[in-house]
Amino acid sequence: MTRQTPTLEDVARAAGVSRATVSRVVNGIRNVDPAIQDVVREAIRNTGYTPNRAARSLVTKRAETIALVVSGAGDESESEQNAFAARVLADPFFGRVVSGVVGFLRPRSMYPVLMFAETEKARGEVLSYLRHSSADGALIFSTHAEDPLPTLLAEEDLPCVLFARPLVSTPVTYVDVAHRDGARLAAEHLLARGCRRVATVTGPLNLPAAQDRLAGFRDTLARHGHPYIPIAEGGFTTESGTAAMGRLLMEHPDIDGVFAANDLMALGVVQTLLATGRRVPEDVAVIGFDDSNVAAVCRPPLTTIRQPMEEMAATMARLLQEQIEGTLSEPTSVIFQAPAALGPGVRHVVRGAGVRQRHRLAHRALHDHRQR
Amino acid sequence: MTRQTPTLEDVARAAGVSRATVSRVVNGIRNVDPAIQDVVREAIRNTGYTPNRAARSLVTKRAETIALVVSGAGDESESEQNAFAARVLADPFFGRVVSGVVGFLRPRSMYPVLMFAETEKARGEVLSYLRHSSADGALIFSTHAEDPLPTLLAEEDLPCVLFARPLVSTPVTYVDVAHRDGARLAAEHLLARGCRRVATVTGPLNLPAAQDRLAGFRDTLARHGHPYIPIAEGGFTTESGTAAMGRLLMEHPDIDGVFAANDLMALGVVQTLLATGRRVPEDVAVIGFDDSNVAAVCRPPLTTIRQPMEEMAATMARLLQEQIEGTLSEPTSVIFQAPAALGPGVRHVVRGAGVRQRHRLAHRALHDHRQR
DNA sequence: CTGAAAGCGCTAACAA
DNA sequence: TTGTTAGCGCTTTCAG
Numbered sequence: 001m002t003r004q005t006p007t008l009e010d011v012a013r014a015a016g017v018s019r020a021t022v023s024r025v026v027n028g029i030r031n032v033d034p035a036i037q038d039v040v041r042e043a044i045r046n047t048g049y050t051p052n053r054a055a056r057s058l059v060t061k062r063a064e065t066i067a068l069v070v071s072g073a074g075d076e077s078e079s080e081q082n083a084f085a086a087r088v089l090a091d092p093f094f095g096r097v098v099s100g101v102v103g104f105l106r107p108r109s110m111y112p113v114l115m116f117a118e119t120e121k122a123r124g125e126v127l128s129y130l131r132h133s134s135a136d137g138a139l140i141f142s143t144h145a146e147d148p149l150p151t152l153l154a155e156e157d158l159p160c161v162l163f164a165r166p167l168v169s170t171p172v173t174y175v176d177v178a179h180r181d182g183a184r185l186a187a188e189h190l191l192a193r194g195c196r197r198v199a200t201v202t203g204p205l206n207l208p209a210a211q212d213r214l215a216g217f218r219d220t221l222a223r224h225g226h227p228y229i230p231i232a233e234g235g236f237t238t239e240s241g242t243a244a245m246g247r248l249l250m251e252h253p254d255i256d257g258v259f260a261a262n263d264l265m266a267l268g269v270v271q272t273l274l275a276t277g278r279r280v281p282e283d284v285a286v287i288g289f290d291d292s293n294v295a296a297v298c299r300p301p302l303t304t305i306r307q308p309m310e311e312m313a314a315t316m317a318r319l320l321q322e323q324i325e326g327t328l329s330e331p332t333s334v335i336f337q338a339p340a341a342l343g344p345g346v347r348h349v350v351r352g353a354g355v356r357q358r359h360r361l362a363h364r365a366l367h368d369h370r371q372r
Numbered sequence: 373m374t375r376q377t378p379t380l381e382d383v384a385r386a387a388g389v390s391r392a393t394v395s396r397v398v399n400g401i402r403n404v405d406p407a408i409q410d411v412v413r414e415a416i417r418n419t420g421y422t423p424n425r426a427a428r429s430l431v432t433k434r435a436e437t438i439a440l441v442v443s444g445a446g447d448e449s450e451s452e453q454n455a456f457a458a459r460v461l462a463d464p465f466f467g468r469v470v471s472g473v474v475g476f477l478r479p480r481s482m483y484p485v486l487m488f489a490e491t492e493k494a495r496g497e498v499l500s501y502l503r504h505s506s507a508d509g510a511l512i513f514s515t516h517a518e519d520p521l522p523t524l525l526a527e528e529d530l531p532c533v534l535f536a537r538p539l540v541s542t543p544v545t546y547v548d549v550a551h552r553d554g555a556r557l558a559a560e561h562l563l564a565r566g567c568r569r570v571a572t573v574t575g576p577l578n579l580p581a582a583q584d585r586l587a588g589f590r591d592t593l594a595r596h597g598h599p600y601i602p603i604a605e606g607g608f609t610t611e612s613g614t615a616a617m618g619r620l621l622m623e624h625p626d627i628d629g630v631f632a633a634n635d636l637m638a639l640g641v642v643q644t645l646l647a648t649g650r651r652v653p654e655d656v657a658v659i660g661f662d663d664s665n666v667a668a669v670c671r672p673p674l675t676t677i678r679q680p681m682e683e684m685a686a687t688m689a690r691l692l693q694e695q696i697e698g699t700l701s702e703p704t705s706v707i708f709q710a711p712a713a714l715g716p717g718v719r720h721v722v723r724g725a726g727v728r729q730r731h732r733l734a735h736r737a738l739h740d741h742r743q744r
Numbered sequence: 745c746t747g748a749a750a751g752c753g754c755t756a757a758c759a760a
Numbered sequence: 761t762t763g764t765t766a767g768c769g770c771t772t773t774c775a776g
Contacts, residue, residue, distance in 0.1 A: 005503045007753055018763045023755060031761060050500040054429040055753035058768045063426070065485070082475045086682070089471040092464060098486070099461040103454045106488060109497060113437070113485045114470070116478060125481060128422040131377045310458070379769055390747045395771060403745055427769035430752045 006047040015043035026051060057133065064110055066320060067135040068101060069126055070094075071142050071149045072118030084118045088143065091264070092292035093309070097163070100313025101139060104321075112139075117149055130158045137320045139163070139313075145206040159323040161316045165208050171331045173323065175316045179209055182305040182338035183216030186259045186287045189303065191224055193285045195257025199230040201244040201269055203261040213261045213289060230255070234265045236291070241268025249276060256284055263288040263304055270302070289338075305338050312336055378419040387415035398423060429505065436482055438692060439507040440473060441498055442466075443514050443521045444490030456490050460515060463636070464664035465681070469535070472685025473511060476693075484511075489521050502530045509692045511535070511685075517578040531695040533688045537580050543703045545695065547688045551581055554677040554710035555588030558631045558659045561675065563596055565657050567629025571602040573616040573641055575633040585633045585661060602627070606637045608663070613640025621648060628656055635660040638674055661710075677710050684708055 008019045008026075015022065017036060024032050025040045032040075043049075057063050070088050088094055101112055113135055117123045126149065129135055137159030140150055145167040153160045154172045162174035190198050200217050203210030214231065221229055230252050232244035241260055245268065248255060258273075260266035266288030270280050278284050281303070288304040315334055322328035380391045380398075387394065389408060396404050397412045404412075415421075429435050442460050460466055473484055485507055489495045498521065501507055509531030512522055517539040525532045526544045534546035562570050572589050575582030590601055602624050604616035613632055617640065620627060630645075632638035638660030642652050650656050653675075660676040687706055694700035 005500075008755095009753080019754080020756085020763060020765095021761090024762090027755085033761065036762085050504065052430075052504050052753050053501075053506045054426045054435070054504070055768090056755075057426040058424075058430055058753080058770090059755045061768085067483075068486075081478060085474045085478065086471045089467040089474070090464070091467070092462070094470075095461040095463070095466055098466075099458045102457045102461070102486065102488065106453060106457065111439075111485045111487050111501075113483045114440075114474065115483050116474065128377075129425075129483075132422070132424050132426070134425045380771095381769080391770080392747060392749095392772080393745090396746090399771080405745065408746085424769050427752090428771075430754090430769080431771045433752085 005052070006049045007052070008049070011040065011043045011047050011049045014047055015040045061133045063133050063136050065135045066105070066110065066112055066317070066324075067115050067126065067129060067138040068098065068112040069115045069117050069138050069140050069149070071116070071123070071126075071140055071147050072144050081116070081118060081122075085116050088116075096292070096309040097141065097313045100310035101317050103310065104314040104317035108321075118143075123149055123152065127152060127156070127158070131156070136324045137161075139316050139320060142166070145204070145208070159320055161320045161323070163312070163316060165333070167206070167208055173319050173328070173331045173333065175312050175319065175334045175336070176209075177307050177312065177336045177338045179212035179338075180216030180219070182289060182307070183213040183259070184220045185338070186289065186305055187217050187220035187224075189287050190257035190259065190285055191221075193257065193281070195285055196226075197252065197255050198226065198257035198259065199232070199248050199252060199255045200259040201232050201234045201241055201248070201261060201265050203234060203236050203265075205233055210261055217259050234261070234268075236262050236264060238264045238268040238271075241265030242272050243268070245269040245272035258284060258286045260286065260288045262291045263302060264292060266302055266304065307338050308336055377424070378421045379424070380421070383412065383415045383419050383421045386419055387412045433505045435505050435508050437507045438477070438482065438484055438689070438696075439487050439498065439501060439510040440470065440484040441487045441489050441510050441512050441521070443488070443495070443498075443512055443519050444516050453488070453490065453494075456515075457488050460488075460513075468664070468681040469513065469685045472682035473689050475682065476686040476689035480693075490515075495521055495524065499524060499528070499530070503528070508696045509533075511688050511692060514538070517576075517580070531692055533692045533695070535684070535688060537705070539578070539580055545691050545700070545703045545705065547684050547691065547706045547708070548581075549679050549684065549708045549710045551584035551710075552588030552591070554661060554679070555585040555631070556592045557710070558661065558677055559589050559592035559596075561659055562629035562631065562657055563593075565629065565653070567657055568598075569624065569627050570598065570629035570631065571604070571620050571624060571627045572631040573604050573606045573613055573620070573633060573637050575606060575608050575637075577605055582633055589631050606633070606640075608634050608636060610636045610640040610643075613637030614644050615640070617641040617644035630656060630658045632658065632660045634663045635674060635676055636664060638676065642674070679710050680708055 008022050011022045012019045017040060021032060021036065022040050025037050026044070053064065070085070072084055105112060115126055115129070117126045126138065130138060130153070138153065139161055140153070141163045142149070147166070150160065150162055150166050150172050151168065151170050154170050160172060162172055165174055165176050166172065198221065200214065202214045205211060205214070218229055230248055232247045234240035234244040241264065244265065245258070249272070258269050260269045266286055269286055273280050273284050273286070280286055286303065288302055290304040290307050291309070319328060319332065319334065380394050383394045384391045389412060393404060393408065394412050397409050398416070425436065442457070444456055477484060487498055487501070489498045498510065502510060502525070510525065511533055512525070513535045514521070519538070522532065522534055522538050522544050523540065523542045526542050532544060534544055537546055537548050538544065570593065572586065574586045577583055577586070586603065593601055602620055604619045606612035606616040613636065616637065617630070620630070621644070630641050632641045638658055642658055645652050645656050645658070652658055658675065660674050662676040662679045663681070691700060691704065691706065
């Protein structure tokens with residue numbers, strides 16, 4: 001019934017040459033007579049041949065595929081797994097990331113495989129997937145600070161690139177944004193607006209990103225004569241933003257400016273402010289930090305610090321590719337500047353130029369690490 | 373350097389049996405002495421063996437992988453390809469779909485590979501990917517009515533399931549929502565609110581979904597004594613909603629109720645209404661149709677017809693699986709009811725129960741089709 | 745119930 | 761420059 005897909009053998013026969021020769025032209029290896037190349041290419045066209053990935057992968061140990069892994073830390077129960085996936089995927093953050101990755105992969109005819117690694121078992125599957133070269137490497141997006149996956153991958157020298165600097169020091173390549181600089185811009189924005197009683201809703205403080213945004217915000221305000229800043233910790237969700245703002249208002253009802261460590265929380269903050277009869281931004285100015293793109297659909301328009309998420313994701317893919325090809329031997333990090341943008345869709349002058357930094361690791365530390 | 377991953381051979385040696393026997397227990401084939409099974413399983417545990425997918429796939433012609441394909445119709449230029457991908461991925465619709473698919477796949481330790489097929493070349497790649505069983509089947513999400521991909525797949529009997537009924541009649545399985553019923557609920561909602569001068573912003577009218585939503589809306593209103601309904605065609609984006617509402621107001625400034633054929637457009641509609649000094653919903657009531665989940669982050673809360681997107685996507689995965697396993701021979705369609713929900717997060721009483729329908733195809737039509 | 749043997753389609757030495 | 765050959769790791773007849 002189902003027509004067989006043509007093999008190298010078929011092409012070889014059609015072209016009157018050996019399999020090896022066909023293989024050579026398919027893989028663009030020189031040392032093939034140009035005339036024969038033409039004949040072979042013609043035969044390929046006639047037969048409609050395309051290489052069988054499984055067969056090729058079996059011998060080359062290359063899948064020409066990369067894994068896009070969303071990983072957590074815990075050991076969620078079966079029932080919580082779907083919820084985990086749903087939560088991550090529902091976040092607009094995800095679409096932007098995939099978009100950036102796909103932008104890099106597409107021209108290379110590569111396709112990402114989507115994996116989740118929030119349990120011990122799932123991590124094991126990711127590991128064996130990579131060990132078998134079912135994927136040549138992984139792009140890791142952790143939702144928890146203590147995610148063990150990066151270390152597990154690094155221990156086995158499996159190619160991977162992280163989104164965001166990991167909490168534990170692991171010799172691994174990552175891409176991140178300059179959180180402190182972004183937070184500084186947020187602080188300056190509020191000050192420039194004339195806010196004098198500012199507060200911040202932070203992300204989960206065990207996350208480096210959340211810490212850095214808080215630190216950058218605090219430092220800037222301190223430098224401007226505001227040594228004490230009320231803070232409330234949130235969980236990067238809209239609901240947590242709503243709650244956190246409620247707590248802040250309880251203690252400090254006269255707040256006139258708020259920096260929310262991400263846009264979803266900023267949304268929650270705005271909702272609480274409106275619900276308590278305050279006007280935004282007349283009474284209280286709010287600025288977010290752009291992980292998602294909710295700022296674009298928000299009324300009133302949300303002021304936010306723009307992260308070049310797509311570019312960051314594309315850069316991750318590029319670094320992974322270099323790692324797979326062996327072009328990149330040492331762990332590297334690329335830090336993007338987060339340019340300020342007021343409101344959604346505002347054209348920003350400062351492009352987010354990536355600043356690549358060599359990550360020098362003490363030999364000893366690396367060694368110790370390998371010893372586990 | 374890189375430790376070899378253990379093979380069947382290794383396990384066989386450790387267990388003192390042949391490769392074939394190990395393979396049998398790995399694949400759960402009966403007719404293996406229980407005692408030997410234990411020995412083998414122990415050896416598997418000790419060696420840390422996991423099957424090599426490429427090798428297995430080479431012989432079984434099964435990849436245990438499915439493709440999640442976002443396909444367009446046109447033949448976009450190179451530069452437009454990224455834009456295409458970005459547009460689709462930015463839409464929250466996408467996250468919900470992936471979430472639903474992953475919900476089905478995860479418990480089966482399967483992972484989807486993400487593909488785009490908006491050009492001739494990309495379609496070719498998807499086809500050969502499936503022909504080679506690099507993926508066992510495809511879940512297709514078309515963004516255009518004249519997408520040739522479903523037909524191409526059907527012609528080669530490659531397993532696939534579509535999201536939404538295709539425009540051209542193709543013997544292919546699909547999952548859809550009862551657009552007319554949903555639109556009817558939207559109409560009834562507006563009438564119940566007391567609206568008397570209603571209008572609608574439709575989707576691209578070459579899409580069956582957009583046609584059906586329009587038809588359902590019109591029919592219901594006609595039945596209630598409103599034979600004429602102003603309409604403006606949009607493109608399922610926020611901007612197109614803004615523009616369409618502007619056109620409607622130009623001709624009919626006294627509109628007091630609007631049905632937008634999706635939420636993104638509803639957002640645009642609301643923005644135009646507010647911008648022209650109208651209050652929502654006091655002056656003009658707006659109801660959307662939920663493709664994305666923007667309704668949840670919208671102020672004022674958007675009233676919308678809820679589509680059970682995740683369940684629909686999960687059902688697509690299930691149908692594809694059945695097709696791959698050969699359990700499902702004939703093309704089938706599953707139509708979900710779209711329950712009405714007022715505002716975001718409102719618990720709806722009517723669950724979206726899937727109504728499976730056999731899709732009876734005239735033998736002759738099918739035959740003609742196969743002849744191309 | 746178990747093992748031996750023959751490939752799946754491809755690449756990569758190694759010869760010619 | 762080209763062909764021959766030996767596998768990659770697995771499943772699957774076919775004997776035993």
